[in-house]
Amino acid sequence: MVQPTRSTAVEAIYATGSVEPTVMLPIAPRVAGTLASLEADEGSQVRKGQVLARLEDTDLSSTVDELSARARYAREQFERTEDLVQRGFVSSTELDRTRSDLDAADASLRRARTLRDFTALRAPADGVIIRRDGEIGQYLAAGQGLFYLSCCAPLRASVEVDEEDIVRVHVGQKVVLRTDALPGRTLDGEVSQVTPKGDPVARSYRVRIRLADPAALKVGMTVDANLIVAERANALLVPSAAVQGGHVWIVRDGRLHRQSVRTGVLGAERTEILEGLDTDAHVVLDPNEGLHEDHRVFERMAVTAPKNP
Structure with missing residues (x-):
């Protein structure tokens, strides 16, 4: 037996998921090549600008050396011609022709150096x-993502909600979360986005x-989320298992009686x-x-502790 208690009534939708970055930047090489180092x-x-990986640059370095030699020769020719013009x-x-040759050689050298610099992913x-x-040793195409960087924004949680419950979920809805990584602690949040298209396989x-305090979390941590549908303070509560089809069984003067009730907030553990x-x-x-009406019974009171979502 239990006696009704007064506390906050909570109806929630349960869902599971994980912590993810709000912003995830892909980092990809701007030129194709073989991954030489990580x-x-x-x-x-x-940190911004830090080298994360390098591609093989042997061919590009050879090209830079060759074009450097050509640029030096073009400059020597230009300077020699400039002297001859003055004399x-x-x-x-x-002189105009040699200046044009020098400009072209310098431009080719700059392009080659830029391509060689692109072999360092920053x-x-x-x-x-x-x-x-x-x-290491893998061939990467230009634009093929190698790293993914979490930056610039706080973490968030992403959970999967059953399609039968999704109509009761809306942006701004209060959420209470738990994670095994922080035993005994709850985290507050609110719904920031509901994807318009569901997964037809997982239904x-x-x-x-959006997490109120994401500092203690790390990307990939699993979370249990309770999306609050209804909440009422100072409600009269009984264990949900005691309610059957709009009635409960009570004991009065040692005998069973079937008592009709009107319920309010329907929680997984307790009902208003x-x-x-x-x-x-x-x-x-x-x-x-x-159980039968007016049967005599011996009472034994159960000890129940209030539970939050």
Whole structure:
């Protein structure tokens, strides 16, 4: 037996998911090549401009050396021609030609050096590497993501909500979360996004949750979320298992009686009673089909502790 208690009534939708970055930047090479070295890994804290990986640059370095030699020769030719023009031995037309040759050689050298610089992958911002999709010796196409960087924004939670419950979920809805990584602690949040298209196989919709205090969390941590549908303070509550089809069984003067009740907020653990009971009632905790009106019983009170979502 239990007696009704007064506390906060909570009805919630339960969902599970994980912590993810709000912003995730892909980092990809701007030129194709073979991965020569890795200088950061998953979990690495990096700074903007830091080298994360390098591609093989042997061919590009050879090209730079060759074009450097050509640019030096073009400059020598230009300077020699400039001297000859000043001494009146050649025309200014020849000087214009050598200047054009020098400009072209310098431009080719700059392009080659830029391509060689592109073989070093650098962090575009401060952050944490949360994924790496490549190994040394692997060939990478230009634009193929190698690292994924969490940066610039706080973490959030992403959970999957059953399609039968999604109509009761909306942006701004209060959420209470727990994670095994922080035993005994709850985290507050609110729904920030409900994806418009569900997963027809899993029959669920992805819901993203803005966290009030994400500092203690890390990317990838699993979370249990209770999305609050209804909440009422100072409600009269009984264990949900005691309520059967709009009635409960109570014991009065040592005998069973079937008592009609009107329920309010329906929680997974406890249900609000709006009418039909008071705090003095002795309620059968887990009634079965064998109960009958006016049967004599021996009472044994159960100890129940209030539970939050």
